Amino acid sequence: MKYPLQILAFILFTHLSFAQQATITGTVTDSNQMPIIGANVSLKNTSKGAQTNEKGSFDISNLESGDYVLTLSYLGFKTKDIALSISNNQNLDLGNITLYEGNEILTEVVINGERRNMFSRKKTAYVSKLPLKDIENTQVYSTITNEILKSQTVTNFDDALKNATGVEQLWTSTGRGGDGAGYYSLRGFSVQPQLVNGLPGLTNGTINPANIERIEVLKGPSATLFGNAVSSYGGLINVVTKKPYVGTGGELSFTSGSYGLNQIVGDFNTALSKKENIYFRLNTAYTTEQSFQDAGFRKSFFIAPSLSYKVTNRLSFSFYGEITQAEQTNPTFLFLNRSAPSAASNLDELGYNNKLSFTSNDLTLENPTQNYRVEMDYKLSDTWQSQTLLSTSNTSTKGYYSYLFDYGILEGNTFTRFVNKQNANTQTTDIQQNFIGDFKIASLRNRVVIGLDYFNETQTNNSTGYAFYGNVTPDGGTNGDNPFTPVIETDSYPLSTAGVDAALASQGVSNVKSKNHIYSLYVSDVVDITEKLSAMVGLRLDHFDNEGDLTNPDDDYNQTTLSPKFGIVYQPIKDQLAVFANYQNGFTNVAPQLVGNPDDGPQTLKTFDPEQANQLEFGVKTNLFSNRLNVTMSYYDIKVKDRVITDPSSPFNKIQGGEVVSKGFEIELNANPVNGLNIRAGFSNNDSETTKSDNTEILNKRPLEAGPETLYNFWANYEFQEGALDGFGLGFGFNGASERYAINYESTGDFILPSYTIANASVFYQANKYRIGLKLNNAFNKEYYKGWTTINPQTPRTFLANFSYQF
Template sequence: MKNHYLHRAGAITRVVHLAIALLISFQCAFALTPEKGRGHVRGLVQTSDGQPAGFVNVSIKGSSKGSITNEQGEYIIRNVAEGSQILVVQLVGYTAVEIPVDVVAEETITVPVVNLKENSNQLEEVQVKGNVNRFADKETDYVARLPLKNLENPQVYSAVNKDLINEQVITDFKDALRNVAGVAPVNNPAGGTGATIRGFSATTTVRNGMAVQIYQSDPINLERVEVIKGPSGTLFGSSLVSFGGLINQVTKKPFETFKGEVSYTTGSYELSRFTADVNTPLNADKTLLLRVNAAAHSEGTWQTFGHNRRYTATPSLLYKVDDRLTLTFDAELNATNRSTVAYYQNMNKTSYTNFKDIPVASKTSLGGENIDADLTALNYAVGARYAINSKWTSQTNVTIGNNRIEHSNQIYPNWTSDTTFNRNISNYGPRIFTSINAQQNFTGNFNLGRLRNRLLVGLDVYTFTSQLRYTDVGTYDVVNTNKPIPGINLDKVNDILATKTNSNNQTRLSTYSAYASDVINLTERLIVMLSVRIDRFVNIATITNGIKGTNDYKQTAVSPKFGFVYQVAPEQLSIFGNYMNGFQNVAPVVQPDGTTSAFKPLNANQWEFGLKAEAFNRKLTGTVSYYDISINNATRIENSFTIQDGQQKSKGYEFELVANPVPGLNIVAGYAKNDNKVVKAAAFEGNYVAQVPTDYANLWVSYKFTGKTLRNFGLGFGGNYVSDCYFEAANVITIPGYTLINASLFYDQPKWRVTLKGNNLANEATFSNWGLPQPLRQLVGSVTIKF
């Protein structure tokens, strides 16, 4: 066994050496390749009345280089040939504005503010006519932790922007994830949000690329949601991500003009929701900017008992100290009280082989009106961005997260026969999660010889503390499904709770990491990415009821990442491939013979290749890819001993399309196939991994009328399909797949918007892939005032 570990350590060392050797050889081989110098062009576009001009085409005349302004009117065009160029700014259907610019190699040129002849109302009309791909938003600094276009990035990711979130009247964070190919969103029994991605469960504890502590985010503060796919340990570590990927919540940022909107939403199940988003400069020179988002949400349930009440406030402050230094402060303050839902146990003691057989209607709650979870989340972030010079930038970020679960009564129906189950309750609380994440990144954009490098070098420190009081309340009652099922009475639960002994636990861990990633242009079209992370994990022994345990340990992991991109058609079509690694720390185990076995970190390795497109002036964007994720060193039990040779393989393919084929029509579509099986284990070899569907499909088609008669009216239609999966590792009990059909009707003016939305129009009783019931049909209406 020792030789096996030495072999693994040697293999990792050889991989790191290979990465370094490849980097050096690429630099030497191509340093003399003659290429013309290039620079970046950035700027701001405004309307004639001084408002930011979003979704305006900006391009370099006579080339394929171009971009689209974001909501704040900002744009950047990267890798423009040096020398005199003509910048073309054009609002579709109106006269273009042409501006001469002199591009300097290896520098970023800031163009003076471009003022269109059209005002904000005219711009709004153009957007209403649908001349832009409104739902395509893949410009990000987070996926690679440096500015990198989608077509330059060998990793696959999807983005759901706030335009799509608003059009679909999304009030539950997990519903935004339904727009991502290959993703099945879930809520856990306590109400926390997560998703299944590429066969693995992911949580929502990443915000702007940093760690946060929150179970239930409100969508009010979302600029977009990024789903970054595949094991991403090299740049994001092990504590925040799964082997299938991660969910990054990108929040709204302040900008330089006064703007805002307020909205009220009502609908089925006593839904009442008020939101506000207000942005304003705080001084005359617009260097101090404030944006505040807030939401008050109250909702009942489609079941016999239940509620969801939450309040959110998210102030964001930006201070431009000078041309080089920008400071930011963000806070997310959330209070949630929501009913908990039942999670079935021991179904193997019944004859049921499908959740459809269970004789409990979807509308029947197995809890009670005040059997709930009470949570408070306080997350703070500070950042400093400093331009060291034209080539190097420093980014410093610190986040502090605190999530307190005051109480959570979780319900576990424990089946004893086809018609009876014990209604067991576990009480959690107070349960306090506290984390601190500090990160220092340096990014450079420079040439070695004629070879362009975009280099990231970073340090990351993460600490996490959990304090938990847990009480096993035990059996509340015995339910006979042939009789009416009463609600749980909180007073009776508390009476039982008072007779029980609770357990108090404290856990602490820390990680200290260093990483580097270099994106190298071998030619103008061929790009390679070479990345590596060294991670030191420290686990402090758990303290249980005042007694210190023996599970303290330290572990070091090395996580490499490689990728390539070849642009078949520059700025339009890329071929890509990647090797990515994820890891999870594994604690030592005391074996039956008294010896202690120390294990290596659990590793997942992905190979992937595919195509990315941003064609027809970005009217069509899409990704097609095939991936293979292998785990070859999972721990398993054999003859009572723990050994580290377990194997699992998750493989599949994904297709994503975001398109604006004709004016007014926008399409978001996706399909994914996943095959995730246990290869080598103590039992159930060859079985599918539990609670992982094999097929996923999503569609949303939106049309805004462009004629005079129905101008400003729009329709949306779509839904989701998720296939069957197995509830347990034995692959005996099936969770049935589901199809959700949704539709919307909206009227959108420059100053106000009205939307009617129907969710699950077929009123089908469905289960998530965790076996939890999902809402029946819901009709909602929303009114928004924009100013």
Template sequence: MRLNKMLYRAAYLVLLCILALPFAPLHAQHSDNAKVHGIILTQEGDPAIGVTVSIPQLRKNTITNASGEFYFHDLPAGSHVLSLSLSGYHFKKKAFELVGGKTTEFRDTLLYSANNLEAVMVSSGGNRFARKESDDVAKMPLKNMENAQVYTVVSKELMNEQLITDYNSAFKNVPGAGIAQVRNQGRTTSISRGFATPQLVRNGVGSFTFATIDPANLERIEVIKGPSATLFGSTISSFGGLFNRVTKKPFESFKGEVSYSAANWDLNRLTFDINTPLNSEKTALLRVNTALHSERSFQDAGFSKNYLFAPSFSYKVNDRLTLLLDAELSSYKATSPIRLSPIKTGKAKSVEELGIPYNLSFSNNTVNYTSQQYNIFAQAKYKISDDWTSQTVVSRTRSSSDGYVTALSIRSDSTLRQSVTYQQYPYYGTDIQQNFIGDFKIGSLRNRLVVGFDFYSLRATRNDATVNMPELNFKKPGAAYRDFNIEKVAPLFEEAQFTNFVSVNERTYSAYISDVLNITDKLLAMASIRADRYINKGVYYPDLDSSAGAYKQTAYSPKFGLVYQVVRDKVSLFSNYMNGFNNVSGADFDGHTFKPNEANQWEAGVKVDYPFLNATLSYYNINVSNMLRDDPEHPDFSIQDGTQVSKGFELELISNPLPGLNIIGGFTYNESKYTKSDSSILGLRPVTSGSPRTANLWLSYRMVDGALKGLGLGFGGIYGSESFQSNTDKFKFIIPAYTVLDAALFYDQPHFRIGLKADNLTSERYWSVRMAPQNPLRITGSITYKF
């Protein structure tokens, strides 16, 4: 308790200092010095990311961000030369004149197109999958080597090479993510640092998704590690981090591609990606991504079919104001994923011992559901001055599931029961966010500051009922297996008891501030804090016109980080303290209302970024306090003194040791256990923590010259150690370890791409924590035409 008070007092002092920075005396800055703001594009109009921009005579250098932008401050007036360098493009020099007290705007286009870039980068030793620059991770332009937080990026280029046709497969490239937990309506949860982490973030803001996510319009997936409530809030992040989906944005030239993929089990997938300027001035830009997808299960029953329509429109009003409107509209019809729960009185203690047939679904295609969703993202960016930018974002979502979902429960060592729920379950979400982003100097100290305000709301209504089918022998199903269909299921709901209530009704009002201070050119310090007011209106029952469980909570979340660049922009040592929280309803026996669960992470590590090697190695320790546990003296009540620890280390490596050869690898070790809890789980690993040890690897080689230039192959896989579906002192149910191997063959040219992929070469049998069996060997072929 004393430590928390000290931390909050320290955070309060830091907050006061940060707030004072923008209002420091103006004479602390050199008003006669000049500035440069530039944008570098590829020939196709895409932002040129990672370009080294330097002014050699002044010994100044920087790197373009995810928007292709760069900035120089505090420069002397006069004639200078700007040099641009990026692997795969011609080295370029440009003379320019600086005027004291003015900002010079610089815009240029590199000579090679993005289509030629991949082959050229390989021939020159480019590390194609190591682009980590992001404006979302820190909510400001900040290079990976300057950031004290760990994050992983899965790019669209990597997803293309691996012929990714479903969102979950992209997480094979994320250290520690494990096998996705696919829930009833297709929504997914993966693991981050021993905590189940849902998919709730899109373009840096809340975007509640209750259904399957299609990857067709994804530019990249950013996996931000550790408690991230300070900048993103508790409602869209877990104690392990968050997953940010970054969508494709329009650019200033005409470009497009059409792709078709086919695979086992009648997979058919057609995607379009079309980008075009809408006027000659190229101030109005449009990009549209679409997907049509259908497939059936490898089991006897099960299917999914969907479409996605994702337009993105930007309009540059003037040199200061740019507007963006981005949307996702999708619909799915599918059978619910397998969900199987064991029985604690049975002899089977693992899914293998259970002996349930791998190829039987115990479902029926007539028992299905339909989901719909839209995600609307509107953004206004306004350049207030040379030092300050305003970013206003409004995100609106609706995600629903209507129809039948099925769950399976083991009743004995040889029988199971099917339970069917008919539901109408829509979610409505809103996130309104205002950020002021500054990049300025006080004396010789550079500050990069974000001040933000955030409003987030989520509301869901629920109308459902559940019926149980007769038990059947899962080892010899017989006629009972055929009796499970909609004709037999639907009449049971005539007598079922339906519920109708508002299940979620919550709002969060937040303010946050974060500053990255360059103490020297090599030493950086970050200090951040968030104030969060959470209001839960409880569950509303319209038939009774009453609510239950309403509560309000206030929480503060600090964050600190240090980075020391041993070799500037190449080798960084970093450490961080990060805080996260989860709101908790209810009260103990004495009537004391519960406080939010709280997680405190301490982490240290090293980052390396050379042209041939990008790597991160870190050790973290996350302590969770204020957890609820059963009150041993008062049944039906809880006490709030439980604790949990999750600690371990992570290694990620992205390397290009030889021309044409690229390596992506990761290894994680996570030790997670309840350190104070009920005796039934004390000292044991939570089932939601996944495998203690995981590994991922992808090797690819592409010919860089000769007649077969562009021809390549890839090989890799994932590993997860033994984990648990149930883990108490009286009952453990084991999910076995797995090793899954994949291979790919591809031929990539400027105007077309052909690919062939084999997933799960050995047809390894493996399961998720919900005991859903995963696909055996699948062969996917793909052809893409680019124009």
């Protein structure tokens, strides 16, 4: 019986050996041989995939014998395909695999519930137009990730930006032609979100968060790489949209909440041709929302198709589109008097009933917007890549707009209403050609971008003039006495389209079309002097050609400007601790602007010299404990000369000659101390002052656009990782600001809006395919205000419920 048993054992062993399935292992590193954490690793045409761990290692198991193509990708790196074969079910160790830096391109999406520091994504191809890690970059920027937006059940762009350190809303979007999206203060200066995927993308309404992958807030003057059309002296805001990925899947989400909020969001991704590597993604959203006030609403439909076509490993094309149809009532701000003291100097004296909207749902604005972008990437060689980009934007405003202004002519806290009928359109075109290199000269590594940029903007305004339409008091009183006529009048002014149309019948209609062009050449080089020391040098040559009103050749204007940039980074601990300093420049080619009160006759054009801003900054960045702790601390000093501002004595006039100094301190923290817990916190303090001006109204005072001196934000999100509560989670946070000046002029005195702290909380359950979440905003129902020579009441306590299903 001995030999038959041996034969049986041999047969059984052989069968088990052949039944065993293989495993592929390897380690992914960058060009410095540092491990890449969280890189996506997948086998094409299979459902097999993994992410690299803190050592850069991965393994994909349970594989049959056969031929495969392994795809490795990571944000900011060039995707790599490796053809391999498994025979006899033998394990395959690929050893070390190096990914080289490049722009964001088609990537595989691999879900990993334990991915670390989900609130921090500091690798981007946009901030420096080069794929630099944050710790290598001399510029400071905040990144608001899609994971933060999901954890907070964010339904609007204003709430999303509360997560950016040092950013505070000044005005919400009014919908008025030429106003663009909302205004925000950043390092002492106003800024608007005007950049999408690194290219101009405008809107006259709010930005829909349904298509946002992340928001990048670049700090400090950024004209060297981006020009002045989309940036301010405080920085710029870049919205990065969702892009197609390898595979099929998507998500449906429904959110309902207080004040009539209902929002349905769809996200679908699929392959149009797996063989040809063509992938399509569609994001769409429909939102309706009313106001906490007695009138006011907004409804919008948004659709964003995108397409990626990877022709070869050298050539790829991308297309992104965003189309919005929106209708809203414009928020009716209380504009304070800019040339004389108001009857009230604070909210208590004003007697403001913030539940009043001073408008009606019959008076609405429509804001259709379209943004399109096309990108072609071509790998010229192992060291050079060509990137060709085209973007176009078209945004319009049609409908009724009104504002309330305290002229100080009538007694008490009386605000005069003016209305007009908007009919305006803004179109932009931007063409960029970038050559991106990564090469060595002697032993020095150079990462270079050389770019050409053409930007064109055309504005058309066929709106009516503004008509007087009654007066209101902040507590709800009304009267019809026109302050600009000697006779005391008692006419009524119904808030209806018929009534407003009758008042506008005597108003003229503008017929103004203006155009400007910007031609730019820029270059930036990051040189690795040693393994731990690098320097960045950049320069932009910018030519501004303003045609102004096309019917008036006398207002044509052009100017050529140079904008330099320099920075240095030293990493005492490579990829973990960096000390940096930078010099950044910003400028504004100020186009001639219409000035003069339109009620007194036709406005006239006024020309200005260019403004200039220079920033010095230094600080520290960390990336510790395998990406579990990211901290950025910095101190900055910005000086602006030849500033153009609104004349405090007349809202229809602009003046020049001021110098502004803005300096401050910022700290931002993103932490993942244990699996499942993610923390985001920020603090900023800004000291701004007009140090030189012929206008004594503003001299030695804080500019109103600077917003509050102190801002802070915090959000912590914890999801249980195991046990009976696996998948359940909690979130808690707050954001707040010190008091701010709504008015701060010599002749008017001060009107100060009080400080505030707003608490928010959430609870959720995350399963394999779905997520249920409840969110409470402004948990303690705090009454608070924002403003920029205005008084803007903010939303009271709000409840939100969300259900999402992934497929």
